[in-house]
Amino acid sequence: MTEVGKIAPIPLVLAAASEITPQMRAVAIVVVVGVVSGIIALTSGGYWLSNFTQAYCMVLAVLGCALLYGQLGLVSLCQWALVGVGGWVSLRFYHSVHPPFFVTLLVGGVGASVIGMIWGLPALRMRGLYLALVTLMLAGAFQSLVTVISFPVGGPGFLGQVGASGNDRINMARPVFASSDTGYFLFVAGVTVLCIFLVEAHRRTKPGRAWALIRKNEQMAIAAGVRIVFYKAWAFALSGFLAGVAGALLAGLFGQLDGSAFPTTNSIVIFIGMLLGGYEVWLGAYLGGILTRFIPALLIDLNVNTNAGFMIFGAALLFALRDPLGIGGQLSILAERLYKKFQAQRAS
Amino acid sequence: MIKIDTLTVQFGGIKPLDALDAQFTAPICGLIGPNGAGKTTLLNVLSGFVSPIKGTILLNDALLLRFSPRRRVSLGLRRTFQQELVVDELTAMENVQAIADHVSADGASARREVGLAIDFVGLGDRRNALGRQLNLFERRMVEMAKTLIGRPKVILMDEPGAGLDESETERLRRLLVEIPSAFNSQLVLIDHDADLIASVCIETLVLDFGKRLAMGPTRAVLNDPVVRRAYLGRE
Secondary structure (H helix, E strand, C coil): CCCCCCCCHHHHHHHHHCCCHHHHHHHHHHHHHHHHHHHHHHHHHHHHHHHHHHHHHHHHHHHHHHHHHHCCCCCCCHHHHHHHHHHHHHHHHHHHHCCHHHHHHHHHHHHHHHHHHHHHHHHCCCCCCHHHHHHHHHHHHHHHHHHHHHCCCCCCCCCCCCCCCCCCCCCCCCCHHCCCHHHHHHHHHHHHHHHHHHHHHHHHHHHHHHHHHHHHHHHHHHCCCCCCHHHHHHHEEEEEEHHHHHHHHHHHHHCCHHHHHHCCHHHHHHHHHHHHHCCHHHHHHHHHHHHHHHHHHHHHHHHCCCHHHHHHHHHHHHHHHHHHHHHHHHHHHHHHHHHHHHHHHHHC | CEEEEEEEECCCCECCCEEEEEEECCCCCECCCCCCCCCCHHHHHHHHHCCCCCCEEEECCEHHHCCCHHHHHHCCCCCCCCEEEEECEEHHHHHHHHHHHHHCHHHHHHHHHHHHHHHHHHHHHHHHCCHHHCCCCEEEHHHHHHHCHHHHHHEEEEEEECCCCHHHHHHHHHHHHHHHHHHHHHEEEECHHHHHHHHHHHEEEEEEEEEEEEEEEHHHHCCCHHHHHHHCCCC
16 A cells, blocks of 8 residues: 555556456457367366366366455455355256256356355455454365265255165266367366456456455445445355356266365365465466366376375465465566567557 | 534543534535544544444534435545545546446446546546556545545545645645535545645634634634644644
């Protein structure tokens, strides 16, 4: 915050930030995600394709986490649990009605959105460490609950369980046009792009401006007529929606979900991934999300204990502490500089 | 018009405002006093951020204290804070648009009001500059522009001239005197710059230890020996 009489120097790159139009940003999102996804689809198969599909689900979870932290300064450590909620709701809905996949996706998103909003209620009174701890405990509560009730697999009743043999388990079907692994990966990439657009649209319009005021100073935001509770709840709902969509996509990937796949620690890993990637730009969430899945997958592939991943993430946090912009933020700055240089050369 | 009657605020054993009676009727009113006199507390009570234990405030015949802070905004109350609070990541225009989003009647009138306010404070050619690219004077102007949105009835400004140099204060002074007629608003101004208060405010309230020390035409108040001794530090 600038103090009276002390004006902070203007960083070179931020002078260029206003010249990047929303249209250019939209093109960049499509190009970057499109090219990376194309390369992955052409070069990966089996194990890695599955992991990159999961990585894109992580991207959505990180995107929601970055929305809360970057826009409102709120630390939420229950994002992976909300992915689980989205998965549970989408599986429950799928086995009840057998709707088209897009509808299942939306229902999963809305379900986690509602739960996310309810879980976000403490945020109306809490910030910082206390909010982090409360959300972490909620993630722990979900882990305990889902271990007991498990995910629906097409059985009778509300919980949708089948007998101990498990022979009657029904898998959730993927969209007809994306039934292959590669097709489904590209489908998930497309949904990821749409979700990034959704967040960017919020950041550039009324809710984004309201969030910016709240983050700057709540009293000032109230004096500007902002409904603090409403906009905070909106942010939690949107963050939950993104996690819920991720959960539904995971359910589509595997056909069913396992309670043991939603440990509390993953919510912390997601937060670390967000810090590593950077929370101010979409690219940060994209790279952070991919890293959170890529590193454990690489360790498994190399036959290294996956707990080593925590050491890697811990060490990488030192980088994040030194550079709050994160990898995505730094790459965005580099891209803007190159763009300006290119424009200057073209003009001359 | 703001009418304050026996307003008392108490924090523990301290009374930042103690049975204060005052009436702001002029288009531009000053509020001065030494540090800790209760000036900002009074603004916080008017905004709804601090609740008094006793007293009433009438804003154009409406009992202000019964309304929430947000409702007071919709009634036409605007304010700035001691520290400028421009959002660095938003442009000058977006900073002003952020309040128009919530107080303007619709999108079209919001855009029109934002354009008018930005031009009024002289930031027309800096409208697309990010908050962090603005200097202190420009940031103060953004803060002022924010208060001019949505047909303000009363604008409370807490030290708008803090940190400004002489020429910037002169530009600020010229804008302040134009606000009541241009926006049909009443202005209540806190500032430590007695010259700014003297040249802008028609009537002034002087606070000392939460009590009214003097109130009346600004020149007469500033020449009052009691005020000179307590606030200006000279006989």
